[in-house]
Amino acid sequence: MLGNLKPQAPDKILALIGEFRADPRQGKIDLGVGVYKDATGHTPIMRAVLEAEKRMLENETTKTYAGLAGEPEFQRAMGELILGAGLKPETTAALATVGGTGAIRQALELARMANPELRVFVSDPTWPNHVSIMNFMGVPVVTYRYFDAETRGVAFDAMKQDISAAKKGDVVLLHGCCHNPTGANLTLDQWAEVASILEKTGATPLIDLAYQGFGDGLEEDAAGTRLIASRIPEVLIAASCSKNFGIYRERTGCLLALCDNPATKELAQGAMAFLNRQTYSFPPFHGAKVVATILNDAGLRADWQAELEEVRGGMLRLREQLATELRDLAGSDRFGFLAEHRGMFSRLGASPEQVARMKEEFGIYMVGDSRLNIAGLNEATIPVLARAIIEAGV
Ligand code: PLP
Numbered sequence: 001m002l003g004n005l006k007p008q009a010p011d012k013i014l015a016l017i018g019e020f021r022a023d024p025r026q027g028k029i030d031l032g033v034g035v036y037k038d039a040t041g042h043t044p045i046m047r048a049v050l051e052a053e054k055r056m057l058e059n060e061t062t063k064t065y066a067g068l069a070g071e072p073e074f075q076r077a078m079g080e081l082i083l084g085a086g087l088k089p090e091t092t093a094a095l096a097t098v099g100g101t102g103a104i105r106q107a108l109e110l111a112r113m114a115n116p117e118l119r120v121f122v123s124d125p126t127w128p129n130h131v132s133i134m135n136f137m138g139v140p141v142v143t144y145r146y147f148d149a150e151t152r153g154v155a156f157d158a159m160k161q162d163i164s165a166a167k168k169g170d171v172v173l174l175h176g177c178c179h180n181p182t183g184a185n186l187t188l189d190q191w192a193e194v195a196s197i198l199e200k201t202g203a204t205p206l207i208d209l210a211y212q213g214f215g216d217g218l219e220e221d222a223a224g225t226r227l228i229a230s231r232i233p234e235v236l237i238a239a240s241c242s243k244n245f246g247i248y249r250e251r252t253g254c255l256l257a258l259c260d261n262p263a264t265k266e267l268a269q270g271a272m273a274f275l276n277r278q279t280y281s282f283p284p285f286h287g288a289k290v291v292a293t294i295l296n297d298a299g300l301r302a303d304w305q306a307e308l309e310e311v312r313g314g315m316l317r318l319r320e321q322l323a324t325e326l327r328d329l330a331g332s333d334r335f336g337f338l339a340e341h342r343g344m345f346s347r348l349g350a351s352p353e354q355v356a357r358m359k360e361e362f363g364i365y366m367v368g369d370s371r372l373n374i375a376g377l378n379e380a381t382i383p384v385l386a387r388a389i390i391e392a393g394v
């Protein structure tokens with residue numbers, strides 16, 4: 001039976017990890033997979049996470065099953081982190097999931113249970129896993145234009161035109177902040193225009209919030225999501241704790257379904273718990289407990305926020321240094337977008353040949369669409385990258 005299986009194309013981003021490791025060159029630079037790294041190339045465990053784990057080790061007395069939809073303290077803390085004072089617990093269903101990816105998958109399953117004819121509108125480009133999951137599920141994907149290859153900003157008029165075609169029963173997938181892979185984001189005024197289109201069409205937004213705290217700050221990065229939540233009656237939010245808590249391998253995420261009345265919330269909550277049960281029964285506990293412990297303790301929370309701010313500020317400084325270096329080398333401001341983009345990624349706008357040349361000649365690894373992970377840089381490698389970009393003819 002299993003011999004009938006067909007080979008699967010590997011994830012291009014994850015494949016880069018192996019390729020980079022196999023490269024024997026000394027000065028190679030890894031700007032591939034989206035994992036935060038400090039100046040030494042290490043992905044540290046955050047201080048508050050270590051402290052929360054220490055407390056858990058001291059206090060936990062059982063490993064019996066916990067909540068099928070997650071623990072209420074985690075659901076509540078995540079709801080407040082994402083929605084702030086706008087959280088309405090009586091109409092918000094919440095589910096602990098296997099990372100942000102699990103939240104996206106369960107959101108799509110939930111939407112398809114509610115509408116078997118579901119179509120999903122996704123930005124062109126988007127995180128490749130979005131499209132891959134939808135293709136695997138057999139859910140039709142419609143792309144909307146998003147990235148302006150000339151300015152490397154958002155092609156907002158085109159985006160508005162394309163998402164206007166989404167109808168009631170369709171889902172429009174939006175990146176809450178720190179767009180992956182481009183780094184180009186909507187302004188708050190543009191979020192308001194998107195909300196007006198969704199109001200008019202009745203389509204349901206699914207907001208993928210994987211980088212809250214990595215762009216302009218915890219509150220700022222949630223502002224678009226909060227605006228949509230304040231205006232649209234039904235909103236799905238798939239949040240990841242992998243990046244902002246640095247707990248990638250613990251697989252921690254959460255799906256929120258904002259409903260317009262308590263009866264619908266009960267239906268959604270029941271369907272979401274059912275989806276967990278059908279997929280893996282109970283969601284992972286450890287990472288969710290770490291997150292709840294941090295968010296519900298003033299001291300740990302303050303320390304976590306301070307460290308997250310250091311991480312965010314460090315990436316912003318790297319962006320500015322790279323943009324400055326390139327301005328000096330290019331003699332123009334055409335790479336100024338690198339300082340405007342937010343989050344871990346920027347799409348450089350290099351051709352596949354130029355990306356290949358940077359890898360072969362300079363040992364610089366980025367994703368084939370010229371997405372680079374800013375956190376993979378440090379003060380010493382910025383000039384190396386800048387020279388490679390110019391020499392490759394970008
Ligand atoms: N969504 C986006 C846009 C991402 O970049 C990621 C990356 O890791 C995820 C969701 C899911 O993350 P995870 O499943 O590791 O929590």
Ligand code: TYF
Pocket residue numbers: 011013014032033034035127129180
């Ligand atoms: O885009 C990235 O690099 C991160 C990590 O299948 C990632 O989101 C990449 C691919 C994948 C899972 C996670």
